[in-house]
Amino acid sequence: MKILVDEIIPKTKALFSPHGEVKTFSGRDISSEDLTDIDALLVRSVTPVTAELLAGSSVKFVGTSTIGTDHIDLNYLQDNKIGFASAPGCNAIAVAEYILSGLFVISKEYNVDLRTIKVGIVGAGNVGSALATRLGIVGIPYGLYDPPLHEIGDHREMITEEELAECDILSIHVPLTTAEQSKYPTLQMVNSDFLDRMKACRYLFNTSRGAVVSTNDLCAWLKATNERQAIIDVWENEPDIDQQFLNETLISTPHIAGHTYEGKVRGCLMLYLAFCQHFQLQADFDKEALLTENSPKDMIQLQQDLNYMQAMSAAIWNVYDIRDDDKALRAGINRDMSSHFDRLRRGYKMRRECSAHRLDELSAPDGALKTLKQLGFKVQNS
DSSP states (O other): OEEEEETTSTTHHHHHGGGSEEEEEOTTOOOGGGGTTOSEEEEOTTSOBOHHHHTTOOOOEEEESSSOOTTBOHHHHHHTTOEEEOOTTTTHHHHHHHHHHHHHHHHHHHTOOTTSSOEEEEOOSHHHHHHHHHHHHHTOOEEEEOHHHHHTTOOSOOOOHHHHTTOSEEEEOOOOOOTTTOSSOOTTOBSHHHHHHOTTOOEEEEOSOGGGBOHHHHHHHHHTOTTOEEEEOOOTTTTSOOHHHHHHOSEEOSSOTTOOHHHHHHHHHHHHHHHHHHTTOOOOOOHHHHHHTTOOOSEEOOOTTOOHHHHHHHHHHHHOOHHHHHHHHHTTTTSOHHHHHHHHHHTOOOOOOGGGOEEEGGGSOTTTHHHHHHTTOEEEOO
């Protein structure tokens, strides 16, 4: 058996090589000729898996280590009896921690007390739910807005659009769908009409899909007043992103919100289990060992004189400071941004989640210790 995998998906050789020959490719560089003798194909969101790509190939299974599937021709796979798996929820914690890092930047730069505002979470699936959990832990008010889930009987408390319009911060976590695919299409959902209705919104995050947002409309919304800001991780027409739009944002990153080691490993494990099930193979792995491999050795030390929210931001920024990725992306302005964007993604650092980090118990200020533990930190006495 021959298995072709995106070179950025981790642990593929360790997991898949017992079942066949594992070959790697660069995400955007693949053609139908590469698939003539391939049995299984594992991709990321940068690889469109189309009928043209698969026609005439021997591929029997396709997996994408992503939540979204809009880059996959699912109808073709179904019509040709090709197995398929995605990885819903694999990077939910990573994206939630990315949002937390961004929220603390807003708090610092604009003197915003996060406990007195409200975050509207648009989309209450895996990522939106993970964010809601962490906002609740820290003590940041939020509301879940998801009409499709509410309609099919999700029993969690949801806010109305009128209540969403009263939120100070919006965070978008929806799949990309068209009017043909859903009663609630999200293609260009965040447009001028939507933004006009969101009367209280001053800050907007998008970590879902670039095409969920109308770039021109959001850019105009930002330009209308200096009281509005956006934190953007996903873009229309990646990697050829709109640099004028980038210049209008508070923070811009190259589609890496979900790029933690743990998120990638979870995604790979999901594909591996589906692959084994499809080909009726015995799965053999140690999940805990894979997720904790090469955890950071240094212990995080906080300052005792920090107040509660300062301790939260310091701990999160010790794990991941979103401003570093913003600075790295802006270094490509007025250069070949497409190549720069892809280079940043391919060479992305080994980012770990809170659960991989140890934190000195004695350095945590009063009242913060329980919260830090709930966020996943391994709190220890130095």
